[in-house]
Amino acid sequence: MADETQxxxxxxxxxxxxxxxxxxxxxxxxxxxLEAGKIGIFESPTGTGKSLSxxxxxxTWLRDFEQRKRQEEARCLxxxxxxxxxxxxxxxxATPSSCRAPPTAPRPGGEPDWVTQFVQRKEERDLxxxxxxxxxxxxxxxxxxxxxxxxxxxxxxxxxxRQEEExxxxxxxxxxxxxAEGPGAEQLEQLEPGEEELxxxxxxxxxxxxATRGADEDExxxxxxxxxxxxxxxRTHSQLAQFVQEVRKSPFGKETRLVTLGxxxxxxxxxxxxxxxxxxxxxxxxxxxxxxxxxxxxxxEADEPKRRRREGRAAxxxxxxxxxxxxxxEILVEAKDMEQLLALGREARGCPxxxxxxxxxxxxxxVLPYPMLLHAATRQAAGVRxxxxxxxxxxxxxxxxxxxxxxxxxxxxxxxxxxxSQLLQYMERYRKRLKAKNLMYIKQILYLLExxxxxxxxxxxxxxxxxxxxxxxxxxxxxxxxxxxxxxxxINLFKVQRYCERSKVSRKLCGFTxxxxxxxxxxxxxxxxxGLQRFLQSVQPAVSEAPAAPLEEAEVGPTRAxxxxxxxxxxxxxxxxxxxxxxxxxxxxGSLSQSSLKFLLLNPAVHFxxxxxxxxxxxxxxxxxxxxxxxxEQLLACAGAEAERxxxxxxxxxxxxxxxxxxxxxxxxxxxxxxxxxxxRALPALVDETGRILCNLCSVVPGGLVCFFPSYEYQHQVLAxxxxxxxxxxxxxxxxxxxxxxxxxxxEQVLAAYARCxxxxxxxxxxxxxxxxxxxxxxxxxxGINFSDDLGRCVVMVGMPYPNVRSPELQEKMAYLxxxxxxxxxxxxxxxxxxxxxxxxxxxxSIGRAIRHQRDFASIVLLDQRYxxxxxxxxxxAWIRDRVEVKAAFGAAFAALRKxxxxxxxxx
Numbered sequence: 001m002a003d004e005t006q007x008x009x010x011x012x013x014x015x016x017x018x019x020x021x022x023x024x025x026x027x028x029x030x031x032x033x034l035e036a037g038k039i040g041i042f043e044s045p046t047g048t049g050k051s052l053s054x055x056x057x058x059x060t061w062l063r064d065f066e067q068r069k070r071q072e073e074a075r076c077l078x079x080x081x082x083x084x085x086x087x088x089x090x091x092x093x094a095t096p097s098s099c100r101a102p103p104t105a106p107r108p109g110g111e112p113d114w115v116t117q118f119v120q121r122k123e124e125r126d127l128x129x130x131x132x133x134x135x136x137x138x139x140x141x142x143x144x145x146x147x148x149x150x151x152x153x154x155x156x157x158x159x160x161x162r163q164e165e166e167x168x169x170x171x172x173x174x175x176x177x178x179x180a181e182g183p184g185a186e187q188l189e190q191l192e193p194g195e196e197e198l199x200x201x202x203x204x205x206x207x208x209x210x211a212t213r214g215a216d217e218d219e220x221x222x223x224x225x226x227x228x229x230x231x232x233x234x235r236t237h238s239q240l241a242q243f244v245q246e247v248r249k250s251p252f253g254k255e256t257r258l259v260t261l262g263x264x265x266x267x268x269x270x271x272x273x274x275x276x277x278x279x280x281x282x283x284x285x286x287x288x289x290x291x292x293x294x295x296x297x298x299x300x301e302a303d304e305p306k307r308r309r310r311e312g313r314a315a316x317x318x319x320x321x322x323x324x325x326x327x328x329x330e331i332l333v334e335a336k337d338m339e340q341l342l343a344l345g346r347e348a349r350g351c352p353x354x355x356x357x358x359x360x361x362x363x364x365x366x367v368l369p370y371p372m373l374l375h376a377a378t379r380q381a382a383g384v385r386x387x388x389x390x391x392x393x394x395x396x397x398x399x400x401x402x403x404x405x406x407x408x409x410x411x412x413x414x415x416x417x418x419x420x421s422q423l424l425q426y427m428e429r430y431r432k433r434l435k436a437k438n439l440m441y442i443k444q445i446l447y448l449l450e451x452x453x454x455x456x457x458x459x460x461x462x463x464x465x466x467x468x469x470x471x472x473x474x475x476x477x478x479x480x481x482x483x484x485x486x487x488x489x490x491i492n493l494f495k496v497q498r499y500c501e502r503s504k505v506s507r508k509l510c511g512f513t514x515x516x517x518x519x520x521x522x523x524x525x526x527x528x529x530x531g532l533q534r535f536l537q538s539v540q541p542a543v544s545e546a547p548a549a550p551l552e553e554a555e556v557g558p559t560r561a562x563x564x565x566x567x568x569x570x571x572x573x574x575x576x577x578x579x580x581x582x583x584x585x586x587x588x589x590g591s592l593s594q595s596s597l598k599f600l601l602l603n604p605a606v607h608f609x610x611x612x613x614x615x616x617x618x619x620x621x622x623x624x625x626x627x628x629x630x631x632x633e634q635l636l637a638c639a640g641a642e643a644e645r646x647x648x649x650x651x652x653x654x655x656x657x658x659x660x661x662x663x664x665x666x667x668x669x670x671x672x673x674x675x676x677x678x679x680x681r682a683l684p685a686l687v688d689e690t691g692r693i694l695c696n697l698c699s700v701v702p703g704g705l706v707c708f709f710p711s712y713e714y715q716h717q718v719l720a721x722x723x724x725x726x727x728x729x730x731x732x733x734x735x736x737x738x739x740x741x742x743x744x745x746x747x748e749q750v751l752a753a754y755a756r757c758x759x760x761x762x763x764x765x766x767x768x769x770x771x772x773x774x775x776x777x778x779x780x781x782x783x784g785i786n787f788s789d790d791l792g793r794c795v796v797m798v799g800m801p802y803p804n805v806r807s808p809e810l811q812e813k814m815a816y817l818x819x820x821x822x823x824x825x826x827x828x829x830x831x832x833x834x835x836x837x838x839x840x841x842x843x844x845x846s847i848g849r850a851i852r853h854q855r856d857f858a859s860i861v862l863l864d865q866r867y868x869x870x871x872x873x874x875x876x877x878a879w880i881r882d883r884v885e886v887k888a889a890f891g892a893a894f895a896a897l898r899k900x901x902x903x904x905x906x907x908x
Contacts, residue, residue: 013060014251016052020854022651023049027057029649030619034061034390039618039641041632043625043650045879047852051246054392054621058230059252062364062390065228134225226361230390233373235402237266239395240367241337247365248335258335259359261368261382266338267353269345270318280566284507286353289316318351327355332362357383375406376610386614397622397841400635403604410598411571413456415564417464417592420449422563423505426512441499444491449568451486458592467592475586476600476808479575482584493576500569510563574599580820581606583812600809602816605638612639624844625650627837627875633821633830653879659857660879661900662847663893664886666865668693671889674863676710676799687718690798691727693863693890694772698734700898701859702905703770703790704758705735708777708846710801712742715776735772736761740781747780758790777801777842781849788852793901794859795850800866802839810835840875847880857904859897 013019013027026044030053033040044050234240244260247253264282268274273285327350336344345352360366360383372382373391393399427434427442434442450460457469483489500506574582581603587596601607612618620631628648636646653660667673668689680686697705709715719739722728731737738754741747757771770790775781778801787795803810814831821830828836843862850858860880866872868886876884887893 011060011064013056015056016250019053020048020654022654023053026050026053026649026651027060029647030054030057031061033619033647034058034617037617038645038647039612039636040620040647040649041625041628042619042621043628043877044621044623045651045653045851045877046623046848047854047856048651048654050621050623051243051394052250054232054394054619055243055247055250055252058390058392058619059250059256059365062228062230063252069228226385226389227364228389229360229364229366230392231366231368231373231384231386232392232394233368233370234394235370235398237262237338237369240369241339243394244335244337244367253335256335256365257332257359257363258365258367259331259356259363260336260338260341261356261360261366261372261384262338262341262353263372264353267341267345267351267356269342269352270316273316280510280563284510286316287507288511289314290319316351318345318349319354320350323348323350324355324358326350327352328358331355331359335365360384370402371406373611374403374607376607386611388614388616390617390619391611391615392619392621394621395623396620397624397845399620400604400630403607403635404601407574407601407604407607408599409567409570409574410596411452411564411568412593413453413458413467413591413595414464414593415567416449416453416456416597417458417460419509419563419565419568420446420453420460422509422513423449423565426509429512438499438503441496441503442505444496445500445505445565448486448488448491448496448572451488452597453592455482455486456586456588456592456595456597458595464593465591468590469588469592469595472588472590474808475588476812477584477586479577479579479582479584482586483575493572497569497573497576500572506563506565506569509565513563571597571599574601577601577606580816585808600812602813603638603820605635608635609639612636612641624841624848624877626844626877627840629833630837634817634834638820650878653851654854655851655856657883659855659904660851660883661859661896662862662876662880662884663859663896664862664865664867664873664884665693665890665893666868666886666888667890669696669890669894674865676864678802681710681714681799682717684721687721688725688727690718690863691722691725691731693861694796695727695730695734696890696894697794697796697861697897698731698769698772700894700901701770701794702901703762703793704754704773704787705770705794705796706773706775706781706787706792706849707796707798708775708782708801710777710799712776712779714799715739715774719774731772733767735770736768738771738773740773740775740779744780751781751785755791762790775846777846782842782846785849786852787849788856792850792858794861794897795847796861796863797843797847798863800839800864800872801842802835805835836872837875840872844875844877848877859900861893861897 011028011031013024013031015023019027022044026042026048030040030042042050044053232243234243240260244258247256247258263279264286265274265279268282268286270289273282273289276282276285327345327348330344330348331341331352341352341356344350345355366384368382368384370393372378372384373393379386423442423446427439427446431439453460453464457471458464458467477485480489575584577599581601583600583602585598585600587598589595625631632643632646637643665674669692670689672685672689674686674689676686694705694707709718719728722731728737736757738750738757741750754771754773761768761770770793773781777797805811805814814829814834817830817834823829827833847860847862850856850860873881873884885896887896
């Protein structure tokens with residue numbers, strides 16, 4: 001597939017094939033947003049090549065930016081004057097803007113001219129030196145990567161040659177066996193020449209790699225200066241892997257330095273560490289193994305107790321300086337997704353987690369999941385620097401909910417009690433070794449845990465599983481009110497949080513419980529502590545009374561859970577949020593162990609503001625972004641983004657206008673009005689009317705028909721009624737019925753059976769024309785599933801999937817928006833607008849499952865007369881909204897559907 005260069009807006013965009021006009025417009029607008037340093041909200045329906053447009057548009061801008069920077073650097077090196085400046089002439093205005101020296105403090109007006117000239121020349125010389133150093137670093141990096149590409153080609157050639165030699169050897173061996181007694185046996189027994197060359201070729205990559213690293217490069221620091229880069233993030237690792245494959249297929253695939261980031265759990269290649277399972281345990285063991293060095297063993301041999309304590313904690317064989325550097329270069333040579341990174345790490349005996357982090361500074365495109373970008377602590381730990389960089393957030397229709405979910409945290413009563421017991425025993429065991437300041441902070445944490453349990457109505461000294469609470473229900477409080485009620489308002493939570501971060505007390509506690517578990521001998525302290533020992537045994541998993549096994553044997557057994565104090569630290573950090581931006585939900589259930597404290601973030605903009613402030617440009621993209629008012633009002637405006645900095649772009653679909661038929665159905669075959677409100681949707685007449693509508697649709701729609709219900713409970717209720725009335729049997733005459741499973745592990749199995757049924761029905765003919773898939777809005781099949789072609793010739797939306805307005809969290813969010821956001825004249829309140837937007841976002845995601853490419857076609861049927869309201873229609877995607885037909889009577893709608901599918905099913 002030949003690459004083609006397309007011009008849009010005066011810019012040439014390399015593209016793997018002739019792009020659609022909407023793709024040209026998309027790339028041109030994206031280029032302008034990045035060039036002007038703005039915030040863009042981009043909507044491009046699925047099937048329009050959004051990922052490829054993002055890649056080619058953004059990387060074209062990055063290519064031009066780097067070219068301009070090199071040109072300005074060259075001018076910087078040419079323009080400084082060696083001789084004295086003409087009197088009164090200031091050199092700084094003539095210097096390119098990007099190469100100017102940083103402004104200095106104003107100098108007193110009485111300084112002599114020669115002093116001013118000397119300072120100016122010194123600044124110019126320093127600037128020129130910095131530019132030269134940057135050019136040298138860039139040249140070394142490019143030479144190193146070029147050598148790595150050459151080595152990779154040698155490695156592949158050696159591998160192919162080795163395979164050919166093995167095949168030849170197998171043929172020779174077979175020939176020797178067949179002609180062992182023949183006259184030519186002696187000649188055949190001689191080995192083919194070239195074995196020495198094969199060995200050299202096989203190891204050429206490693207040898208040349210070492211040869212290129214001179215003594216000066218061995219001394220250079222692992223850390224490099226960050227270049228201009230684009231951070232691309234999406235929701236799932238599968239979406240990130242698909243994006244990396246798109247980059248590889250694009251015209252920029254071979255020249256772009258791309259790095260894929262992930263957690264230790266995803267990128268660890270040490271099987272002993274991966275086997276721990278828990279994210280926290282994997283992180284802790286990785287950090288422990290880094291602290292252990294092979295050299296330290298000799299020093300510990302003199303001291304037997306120390307040697308025994310260090311058993312089982314050897315340094316990780318995959319984490320070394322040379323291995324990490326080699327892996328970094330391998331990563332930058334060619335774009336790799338996470339699976340390819342793991343394979344490369346195992347082959348090179350290097351750590352992909354640290355190798356990818358080390359490659360960030362020199363990378364041009366960094367691919368990472370949402371939490372690594374949107375969570376400040378995770379971002380800092382991963383080495384992600386946003387200052388002056390570009391961020392692209394893809395699949396961003398749920399961005400607000402994602403930020404809220406990342407920064408909302410909950411702890412159970414059982415976790416609070418267990419953390420208190422573990423920390424108390426840790427303190428008592430090491431009391432004499434703890435400094436007074438550390439002891440003070442540990443006592444403060446113990447006091448916090450005790451008061452948190454008390455505010456739930458429990459007792460910290462009793463087993464949470466056996467404590468019954470006298471008061472049950474849900475209570476919602478502001479942060480300040482919660483702290484006052486808990487009687488912990490006199491404790492500085494900021495200092496406690498800093499202590500937890502610096503001391504890593506939760507990690508120490510995890511190692512402490514892993515070593516001693518529930519069989520820790522009672523300390524020589526007050527008698528009440530013995531009861532805590534028994535309590536710890538009651539809340540921990542059952543343990544044998546046999547003596548503790550050595551560390552090597554203990555590691556073979558069941559993996560211990562991470563310390564609950566790690567979760568509680570997140571809750572304490574959340575309590576440092578401004579009181580108006582969050583709420584604390586006290587959920588009191590039957591027992592203390594089932595009760596919980598949950599922090600609910602109301603203002604996600606407080607965490608997105610740093611991204612907006614630091615980045616040069618931010619792009620928020622998705623297939624279905626409507627309605628975008630949430631992004632403007634709740635996220636960007638509250639994050640401090642000026643209205644003129646925000647740009648919206650929405651492109652149409654690539655399908656012809658007559659390839660889609662969206663209908664709003666206001667009544668059924670018996671003229672029953674369709675209004676699926678919570679009060680009416682369970683009426684037998686309305687449920688029966690819904691079944692009759694589906695029966696009629698199944699008679700005219702070929703292939704697959706997907707029907708979405710507002711919730712699992714309503715779907716179960718409808719199916720139970722249809723089963724009793726015989727409606728399911730009537731539906732099964734024309735379509736085989738499939739139902740969305742609740743378990744995610746069964747989704748692929750159901751989808752595969754659904755696709756096989758449609759294919760077999762199309763080939764066999766007969767009365768059964770396909771399949772009917774009953775799904776749920778917001779379920780496993782409403783996002784990310786491809787119902788292209790015959791898999792989704794019609795999508796039916798039953799009712800409007802409004803969220804549960806009785807939810808305390810939603811009610812508090814609505815009240816918060818009503819208080820903080822202005823209400824426009826003639827518009828609904830911000831809180832009510834939130835509910836409507838949540839509903840329509842879910843609808844848009846579900847109905848967008850059908851149309852997936854240019855030649856695809858499908859009908860969309862919205863079963864509820866409320867969809868006909870102008871305010872609701874305005875929140876549909878533009879490519880659907882412009883073609884919607886509102887049908888008051890079922891007859892007209894059925895005639896339109898029958899005509900549409902007959903025309904599309906005919907010969908092209």
